Amino acid sequence: MQNLSLELVSHYFCPFVQRAVILLLEKEISHQLTHIDLMNKPDWFLEISPLGKVPLLKVGSEMLFESSVICEYLDETTPGSLHPQDPLEKAKHRAWIEFASDTLVVMYDFLNAPTQETFDQKHQELMGKLAWVERNLGTPYFGGKSFSLVDAAYAPIFYYFDALDKIADFGLTKTPKVDSWRQAVKSRPSVQRAFDKDYAQKLLLMLDQRDSHLSRLAQHSKVLSK
Ligand SMILES: N[C@@H](CCC(=O)N[C@@H](CS)C(=O)NCC(=O)O)C(=O)O
Known part of the structure; x- marks a missing residue:
């Protein structure tokens, strides 16, 4: 650089x-x-x-x-690329980063759904996205041994999962490969440094300020009571 x-x-x-x-x-x-x-x-x-x-x-x-x-x-502009060198593999990683962006849009709609009907619909869409990822994952990271840009792109999604797990079981651990990938990504020192330890709890408090189906579920589950 x-x-x-x-x-x-x-x-x-x-x-x-x-x-x-x-x-x-x-x-x-x-x-x-x-x-x-x-x-x-x-x-x-x-x-x-x-x-x-x-x-x-x-x-x-x-x-x-x-x-x-x-x-x-x-x-x-820095040494040691976090993309694969092979052009086809690199293109695939870029495509899955796009998929992560698309998943974030679905996640946003799910978190903010005003009614149970939209919430259920977005939940199904989200599970469909996870099933796609499950079929295309390496281990321990997306591309196998090396941490890559794809892993960084999905890391924030896993913090939403942590917040959601505090409210109820939304089936987010039912894709086993995604689940172990989630643990591997969250254990990466750069990822741990990027998020405060209580980030998931802060997310919950932020989400609670919205008038959404999820905030009503959170209040019902008392996850937000001190
Ligand atoms: N495609 C953009 C999406 C960025 C994005 O949606 N940022 C949101 C916050 S997470 C934002 O700045 N929203 C402000 C607005 O839309 O007014 C990217 O990948 O950088």
Whole structure:
């Protein structure tokens, strides 16, 4: 990497930001992290963010957006790629990172579903996604022995699982390969450093502020009572 300063513009609960944070920590890349309030986006952010979304990576006076682009840039400009070398394998990893993004969209709809009907529908969609991953996984990591960008892309999803497990059994451990992958990814030091120890509990508190089927289930299960 040329000696350019790196600043990641972030939001504490953004799973797309967390992919980049894991990569920065995994490769020990010096950087600055700036959190913003997405409910009250600062003017300086709106001026430099084409989509009005985090993450953004300021690279010297330049600016990158889109988490997969940011991760690829960080990976390519530092030694020891976290992508496979073989072009076909690399393309497959990129495709599964896209799949992780799609899974996050379903996860968001599931977490915020206003009614039981939407909740059940999104739950089924989520289980369908997990079944696809189950059939395409290596061990202990997605690509086998080495931790890769795909693992970083799914790590935030596993923290949602931790929060959900506190509320009820949603069948998230019923895909055994995904379940052991989840443990392997969460044991990775860079992943542990990227998330606070009580991150899942903080997620629950955040989700509880929404008027959703899940927040009603959480209140019913008393998981949020002190
Ligand atoms: N495709 C984008 C998605 C990023 C994204 O959705 N960020 C959310 C927070 S997790 C955001 O900034 N939302 C603000 C908004 O949509 O106004 C990426 O991979 O970077």
